Amino acid sequence: MSTDRDGYLFGRVLGAKFDALPEPIRSMHTVSSLTASEGRCTVIRGRNPIARLIAALLRLPLDCPEARIQVYMHRHGAGEAWERRIATRSFVSRFRGLDGRHVVETIGPVAFHFELLADANGLSMVLRGVRVFGIAWPERLRPRISACETIVDGKFHFDVTAALPWIGLVVAYHGTLAPVASTAAAMPGRPIVLFDGICKFCNWGVNFLLRWDSRGVIRFAAMQSEPGLRLLRSNDLSTTDYETFYVLDGDRVLRKSEAILHLNRYLPWPWRGVLVLALIPRKVRDGLYDLIARNRYKLMGVRRSCRVPTGDERERFLT
Numbered sequence: 001m002s003t004d005r006d007g008y009l010f011g012r013v014l015g016a017k018f019d020a021l022p023e024p025i026r027s028m029h030t031v032s033s034l035t036a037s038e039g040r041c042t043v044i045r046g047r048n049p050i051a052r053l054i055a056a057l058l059r060l061p062l063d064c065p066e067a068r069i070q071v072y073m074h075r076h077g078a079g080e081a082w083e084r085r086i087a088t089r090s091f092v093s094r095f096r097g098l099d100g101r102h103v104v105e106t107i108g109p110v111a112f113h114f115e116l117l118a119d120a121n122g123l124s125m126v127l128r129g130v131r132v133f134g135i136a137w138p139e140r141l142r143p144r145i146s147a148c149e150t151i152v153d154g155k156f157h158f159d160v161t162a163a164l165p166w167i168g169l170v171v172a173y174h175g176t177l178a179p180v181a182s183t184a185a186a187m188p189g190r191p192i193v194l195f196d197g198i199c200k201f202c203n204w205g206v207n208f209l210l211r212w213d214s215r216g217v218i219r220f221a222a223m224q225s226e227p228g229l230r231l232l233r234s235n236d237l238s239t240t241d242y243e244t245f246y247v248l249d250g251d252r253v254l255r256k257s258e259a260i261l262h263l264n265r266y267l268p269w270p271w272r273g274v275l276v277l278a279l280i281p282r283k284v285r286d287g288l289y290d291l292i293a294r295n296r297y298k299l300m301g302v303r304r305s306c307r308v309p310t311g312d313e314r315e316r317f318l319t
Helices: 007-013 016-020 023-028 051-056 200-212 228-236 258-266 271-281 281-296 296-300 311-316
Strands: 035-045 064-076 081-087 091-096 102-107 110-119 122-132 146-151 155-162 168-180 193-197 219-222 244-248 252-255
Touching: 007 016, 007 091, 007 102, 007 110, 016 110, 016 146, 023 168, 035 051, 035 155, 051 102, 051 155, 051 168, 064 193, 155 258, 193 200, 193 228, 200 219, 200 296, 244 258, 252 258, 258 281, 281 296
Parallel strands: 193 219
Antiparallel strands: 035 064, 035 168, 064 081, 081 091, 091 102, 102 110, 110 122, 122 146, 146 155, 155 168, 193 244, 244 252
């Protein structure tokens, strides 16, 4: 029988064990289209030069006695993607579920196979295997990783340590997190496209981005929708003029041709080559944009109502 927990990766993997977790931990793993949290943490880097090189290659956080940490979790296909931003450094990992309370976390070319242990005291992740570029890593060379989530003084507390045989500590970080409202400004690196929902030409552009954004980082909201109107108001943008196309990325608001060029940074080659158009003066680029925008309804027509995302698209549209 399906339950509410089946809608979330850790809930599906843990089954009834998920219900035994403390409520703040369950809430942290109730990942919707975007779940955001922040807090404070301490980071300790290993001193071995090889350990520091590995940490740098994986973009792991830098030494810091006290730093702000922001964690953004969103659905990624049948799994999840987590971005951890600690001080000035950020790194992304992706999770997918396996049978029997197991998950795989991928950071770059390295895949970590964890068993999840859950009870009323908290959640632990126990390393069971490692693959590098798809090749199984010898057990005697396997990293020593401990990761646990508990509740301390009513707060969500995390503690992560990663070390290597003969090399020692790579990185350790621990601290607290609390949920925050997920907004456009909350998540740099996951841009939001605000588009005219009844414009067929604009919807063609959305379909193009959905097809070629293979990492699934670009999100969308029709300007006429409630999420779109909310974002327009919060960024002091017009809620009645839908002729201008916007991209919100962190605290940046990009318009017209600048918005289009910015999105191409998130696309694969050859589409990223469009960035060469940045050599054309902005006034010229925006002039061409304005000409197309004024005639967008003539180019492909008008929809009777705003686009309603279907199937897998729902994860990419703000609700």
